[in-house]
Amino acid sequence: MYFMPQIKDKLVRVLRDRPTVITRAILWNIPHDSGREDISLKIGRYKKPRRLVIGREKPESEQPESELTLDNEEFKALIGFVSENYEPFRHGAKAFIPLDVPYASENAAQIRALFSLPEKQKTVEFILSHNIIPEEISTLLQQARRVHAVKEFEAMLDEGLTEPNWQKWFEQNSWVLGSEFVRVLDDRHIDTQNISDFLMEAYDGFLDVVEIKRPQGALKFWAASRDHGNCVPSSDLVKAITQANRYIFEIECEANSLKFLERVGGIRTVKPRCTLIFGRSNDWGSDEAEAYRILNAGFHNLHVMTYDHVLERAKRMVGVESEPEEEIPF
Numbered sequence: 001m002y003f004m005p006q007i008k009d010k011l012v013r014v015l016r017d018r019p020t021v022i023t024r025a026i027l028w029n030i031p032h033d034s035g036r037e038d039i040s041l042k043i044g045r046y047k048k049p050r051r052l053v054i055g056r057e058k059p060e061s062e063q064p065e066s067e068l069t070l071d072n073e074e075f076k077a078l079i080g081f082v083s084e085n086y087e088p089f090r091h092g093a094k095a096f097i098p099l100d101v102p103y104a105s106e107n108a109a110q111i112r113a114l115f116s117l118p119e120k121q122k123t124v125e126f127i128l129s130h131n132i133i134p135e136e137i138s139t140l141l142q143q144a145r146r147v148h149a150v151k152e153f154e155a156m157l158d159e160g161l162t163e164p165n166w167q168k169w170f171e172q173n174s175w176v177l178g179s180e181f182v183r184v185l186d187d188r189h190i191d192t193q194n195i196s197d198f199l200m201e202a203y204d205g206f207l208d209v210v211e212i213k214r215p216q217g218a219l220k221f222w223a224a225s226r227d228h229g230n231c232v233p234s235s236d237l238v239k240a241i242t243q244a245n246r247y248i249f250e251i252e253c254e255a256n257s258l259k260f261l262e263r264v265g266g267i268r269t270v271k272p273r274c275t276l277i278f279g280r281s282n283d284w285g286s287d288e289a290e291a292y293r294i295l296n297a298g299f300h301n302l303h304v305m306t307y308d309h310v311l312e313r314a315k316r317m318v319g320v321e322s323e324p325e326e327e328i329p330f
Helices: 072-090 107-115 120-129 135-156 163-172 235-253 258-263 286-297 307-318
Strands: 010-017 021-031 037-047 066-070 181-184 198-202 207-212 274-277 302-305
Touching: 037 072, 066 072, 135 163, 135 307, 163 198, 163 207, 207 235, 235 274, 235 302, 286 302, 302 307
Parallel strands: 207 274, 274 302
Antiparallel strands: 010 021, 021 037, 037 066, 181 198, 198 207
16 A cells, blocks of 8 residues: 655545555645635546655556546535435435435425325325324315415416316316315216216215306307396307206206216216306406396306306415415415
8 A cells, every 4th residue: 555645735545556556536625816715526546657656756647547526516515415325325225305404305206206106095095094294284285286276277367278278277176166066077978969078076976067168268258238238148158058058958868877877977866057167257347246146046057157256266265365475375
């Protein structure tokens, strides 16, 4: 074994000395005019010279077999990586979350890996049986997701989206339709000619239907002119109401069909109701609001809502003000 001499502004250490090759590490300090200093690290394998004279000769060949230089930032990152991971890795941990820095972004991949396991039911059972996610955390997660969904809904109203985009949003956020619905059914077919936007299981175990029309475009809620001073539905709204009533009628006709019952999972069909989501009401005055109330009062199994009614109800459900703040209102 031979030793490397100390060089000014550098610290040299031999990591391994073999008969023909030496591995060494060099730390050196790079000062700047600003007073800041950078420390860099060089690691390399070098061929030994044939003749060594301590203190005079170069300790290795000018041509390294391999060499790597880390700048100050890379070197600090390496120090952090080794100090945080060496001991857990040595003891067999291939992935872990350091509790002293639990919210570091790199930990997200480890948490995501757990929840991405293919056997979802086992994951849920494991989490529940070991109380991994406390009830208050679960509640806050649901609240945060719903607040995010409300903000997304509000942004979508300004984007001129088509019906498929809204269908996807309502399918992912059926809670916004109210507590009277417990889930969206997979099959939307009433029969070969009638396909609803959503067939729903209501809280009482019966089948209902939800129909949506895009809020933007040429569709208007009220007709351009009034009749005897009264707001009247536009022809577009009349067509949508007619379609909704047709769906109700066709569902009643299929109530005793074994094929239909099989498609809807055996959910009972008795006097189905329909929720129709149509148009905007953000620019209504008192006359339009009153006419809307009278309109819905005339239906027994149909309820008409605008997208702004849905948005307002969603905000009330999650406790968001009309102008949502940046912070989630926990």
